[in-house]
Amino acid sequence: MPTVTLLPALAHVGELGALLPATLPAALSAQEVVPATTVVPGPFLLAPLLILLPLLGAAVLLLVGRRSDRWGAWFGVLMSAASFVVALVVFLSMLSLPPDERVVDHRLFDWIAAGGLDVGVGLRLDPLSVTFVLLVTFVGTLIHVYAVAYMEHDKDRRRFFAYLNLFVAAMLVLVLADSYLVLFVGWEGVGLASYLLIGFWNHERENAVAAKKAFIMNRVGDLGLIVALMLMFAGFGAVDFATVFADAPEAGTALLTAIGLALLVAACGKSAQFPLQAWLGDAMAGPTPVSALIHAATMVTAGVYLVVRSAPIYEGAPTAQLVVVVVGAVTLLFGAIIGCAKDDIKKALAASTMSQIGYMILAAGLGPIGYAFAIFHLVTHGFFKAGMFLGAGSVMHGMNDGVDMRRFGALSRYMKVTWITFGLGWLAILGIPPFSGFWSKDKIIEAAFVPIDGQEWRAWVFGGVALLGAGITAFYMSRLFFMTFHGHKRWNDGSGSPTGPLSTDGPVQHPHESPLLMTAPMVVLAVGSVALGGLLAFGNGFVDWLSPVTGHVEHADPVLPVWALVTLTLVLVLLGVLLAWRQFAVSRVPIVPPRGSVLTRAARKDLYQDQVNEAVFMRPGQYLTRSLVYGDRQMVDGGWMGLAGLVGATGEKLRGMQNGFVRSYAATMLAGLIVIVAVVLAVTTGTGS
Known part of the structure; x- marks a missing residue:
């Protein structure tokens, strides 16, 4: 697992130092980023196999059909695991190179040569892309293994594993692309795979509707990427990273701002950020392994990758950077508030994912000071959030597919492994030392408090939002944990049940632990939730590892001392935990949710995001469409039909x-x-x- 593999990396990419530095990176110039080389080291020639192996798995499972029902699931696991082995080879080979040789463009073949457009298909191998490759293949393989048991009784599980392999291949195309056009191919591929997996159980209307909603809202975001591609070709005459990034410092601010905003629209769609976030909660209709892989660890973080990868563009567009920070700040609060009111365990985790990605987007918008921390939190979040989603699936497995936390309670007595592994992920997302979230999320909070260009108001506003989000996160994640595993039993065990709001009437439940194939991946992810953050932070190792892409930066102090920020964050987290403990572990939780405040009722309805979308976009669109149809019938069709009628009437008169x-x-x-x-x-x- 990466926590072991990355140990030798520390000797190459970092120097030993304090685990919690008193200062943070500040700013860098674009010239400090390592330029790409086209000289491909031998082991890097294996990189195409990263994509081809899972793609082969998807093709075989789809083409062979039901003849692969007996072995198809394990074949899908094998293809994902083989891709991870190749990823390890590439990673270790990159570690052996000096930092200034770790950005490699590997051109595979020419694709489009028309007029002034020359687009080839190639791979960019650098610390950023390799980090994503390790995350996607390792976590993806664990989730494949988990799904073998989770989908054991599904008659179409062969097709499910084909779609999982297809997603892994498309995600690897996205993060390994050496141009925005090839990235767009992977971008659309993960959107297609997400649609297929969300709607996998499409015999239920709810699932089919959720899949269509996710697909359509992502298409809105994709329009932003298409516009960015057009602007790049118009402004730079190319869409490959090397040319665009080299020419960006000389481009006009207006062009870079337009491209940056268009890319942000794409990122908002794929990463469920405000205002294109409404699809993520509904996407929980898919099987739980889908939620863990696509909607926690990988696809929804593609927007963060896009912003960080496009850093040279945003460096020349301060307005676009500010908008990125605002979007991240709004979304992290938006998701946190929604998470406080959700009773569906998967939808509560989805709201948490939205909020945590908001932290990453905020960090990416801070510029060079936040790029590495955004990716750092992305990696640690991929472990603890995937682990918690798998834990939610384990709870559902033991509770006859129930998702209502108000009908759980006291499950720690019956599902020890699930309780412990989920609890470790819970401590990680809270940011309790020394768990992973402490090293990554707290760094984002500290970076948010650093003044940018001497503007202290931004530090206080965005730092305050990040700090507030940490307290709310502690409350709603503790609420989820206590309602599920602690407190009083709120399910029917067949021994009779009370009446009234505490009634546990319903199907008789016999909670039980999940099989080894499900708990083993949860244990591995829990280990990562505990140890990965500290390992990557040791000696500033992860920041140094990413420096060929994000640049070497100087240090700057936040407006508050680091020790004060750490203390304040932990105090808010502790208050959130205690409030949740008192309300959901000590007190009896009613089966029927109370009416609650206006904000609670709004949060249960996702802060009316669907209603706003309907009022702002859907209904005006319907009215416009109906008006156009009316005009077409009355004016266009009416005009021609009227002329035809006049000719016919004249003919009738003359015929007489x-x-x-x-x-x-x-x-x-x-x-x-x-x-x-x-x-x-x-x-x-x-x-x-």
Whole structure:
């Protein structure tokens, strides 16, 4: 696992130092980023296998059909695991290189050569892409193993594993692409795989609707990426990273701002950030392994990758950077507030994911001071959040697929492994030392308190939001943990139940621990939740590892001392935990949720995000469409049909004159002759005078 593999990395990428430095990185110039080389070291030639192996797995499982029902699941696991082995080889090879040789562009073949556009298909291998590759393949393999048991009784599980392999392949295309156009191919691929997996149980209407909602809202975000591609081609004449990043410092601020905002729209769609976040909660309709892989650890973090990868563009667009920070700050509070009111365990975790990605987006928008911390939190979050989603699936497995936390309680007595592994993830997301979240999320909070360009108001505003989010996170995640594993039993064990709001009437439940194939991945992810953050932070190792991409930065002090920020954060976290303990562990939790305050009722409805989307976009769109249809029928069709009617009516009148009588024709000819003679005489008379 990466926690072991990364140990030798510390000797290469970092120097021993204090685990909690008193100062933070400040700013860098774009020139400090290591330029890419086209000289491909031997082991890097294996990189295409990273994509080809899971793609082969998907193709085999889909083409062979039901003949692979017996072995298809394990074949999918094998392809994902093989891709992880290749990722380890590439990673270790990169560690052996000096930092200034760790950015490699590996061109595979030419794709488009038309006019001034020359696009090839290639891979960019650098610390950023390799970090994502390790995360996707390692966590992906664990989730594949978990799914073998979770989907054991599903008659279509072969197709499920084909879609999982397809997703892994598409995600690897996205993070390994050496141009925005190839990245777009992977971007669309993960969107397709997400649609297929969310709607996997499409015989239920709710799942099919959720899949369509996610697909459509992601298409809105994709429009931003398409616009960015067009602007890049118009402004730089190319869409590959090397050319765009090299020319960005010389480009105009207006162009870079437009591109940066367009890329942000794409990031908001894929990473469920405000205002394109409404699809994520509904996406929990898919099988739980999908939620763990796609909607916790990998796909929803693609927006963070896009912003960090596009750092040279944002460095020249301070307005776009500020908008990125604002979007992250709004979303982290938005998701946290929603999480406080959700009773569905998976939807509560989805709200948490939205909030935590908001932290990452905020950090990425801070510029060089936050790039490495955004990716740091992305990696640790991938472990503890995937572990908690798998834990939620284990609870559902033991509770007959129930998801309502108000009908759980006291499960720690029956599901020890799930309770412990979930609890370790809970401590990690709270940011309790020495768990992983402490090293990553707290660094984002500290970075948010650093003044940018001497503007202290930004430090107080965004730092305050990040600090407040930590306290709310502690409350709603503790609420989830206590309602599920502690407090009083709120499910029917067949021994009779009380009446009223504490009634446990319902199906008889027999909670039990999940099988080894499900608990083993949870244990591995729990170990990462405990140890990975400290290992990566040791000696500033992870920041140094990413420095060829994010640059080497100087140090700056936040507006408050680091020790004060750490203390204040822990105090808020402790208050959130104690409040949740008193309300959901000590007190009896009613089965029927109380009416609650106005904010609580709004949070239960996702702060009316669907209603706002309907009012702002859907209904005006419907009215516009109906108006266009009316105009088309009345003006366009009406005009042509009216002209046709006029011609037809004229023909009807003229046809009445053709009665077949010779005398009528003779009279008509005589009348015509008289008219002609009269005209001739009139003309002759007028000329003579």
